[in-house]
Each structure stands twice: as structure tokens, then as C-alpha cells.
Amino acid sequence: MEKLIRFGVSIPEGLLKKFDKYLKEKKYGSRSEGIRDVMRNALVSEEWVDPNMEVMGTISIVYDHHTRELEEKMSVLQHQYYKNVISTTHVHIDHHNCFEVLLLRGDAGTIQEIGDLLTSSRGVKVGRVNLLSTGKNI
Ligand code: NI
DSSP states (O other), X not given: OOOOOOOOOOOOHHHHHHXXXXXXXXXXXOHHHHHHHHHHHHHHHHHTTOTTSEEEEEEEEEEETTSTTHHHHHHHHHHHTTTTEEEEEEEEOSSSEEEEEXXXXXXXXXXXXXHHHHHTSTTEXXXXXXXXXXXXXX
């Protein structure tokens, strides 16, 4: 395991109280672990500046499956990017709405492109693209 460094940080009392409340809600065991995660997340989000970087990703969408040609379009898109799509999970929310999550891998630019194509499709009510580092450079 990498050597741990202790350091002092000066922050406003109110900010620390809010952060401690956040850590408690997120079930962090210690303030240190919470701060480490915040720092990692800040570094990870910076990495997306490079569209060629290898990432893992999820695309989550909620859509109305009655929308004409949407499921056909989604299927064609997933076959087009079959090298990036690892798997998909489909949940029928109710008579109209579906929840679908795609697990992906590839370069950040491509994953974002697939996400943009899906979330902007007619019939998609809400969509979110989440890119994660492979962890190799952290
Ligand atoms: Ni469904």
C-alpha cells in the first residue's frame, strides 16, 4: 500500500460541518476516506479533457417504449458500437416507461458520443452519461 501523508487544512467551520453531514449521509467511515474520494473525483473529472483516454462508462436512460422507431434506433446504435457496449440491463418501469443502463468501455470521446446519441433521441425522457477512470493512472 502507498505511504499515507498527514496534512493540516484550514477551512471555514460551516463548510466542514456541511461536509461532515455529507460524509455521514454517504456512509463514510472517516473524514479521511471522504476527502480522499473527493480528491480522486476531482482528478478523474479532469482526465476527461483527453477524448482518447481509455474509460469505463455507464449510460442510463428512461424512455417511452411506445415512441416510434426508438427501440429500433437504440438496437442499431448498440450494434454499431458493439465493441464498446459490454452489456445492457432493461427494466420495465410501468406500461409506458423503460429504464435501460448500458455498461461500456472505450475511449472517452466515443463513450460520450454514444451517450449523446442516445440521450438526445426522441422519446428519451432523461439520460445520463457517467465516465469512470479505469484506475490505471490514479
Ligand atoms: Ni421496457
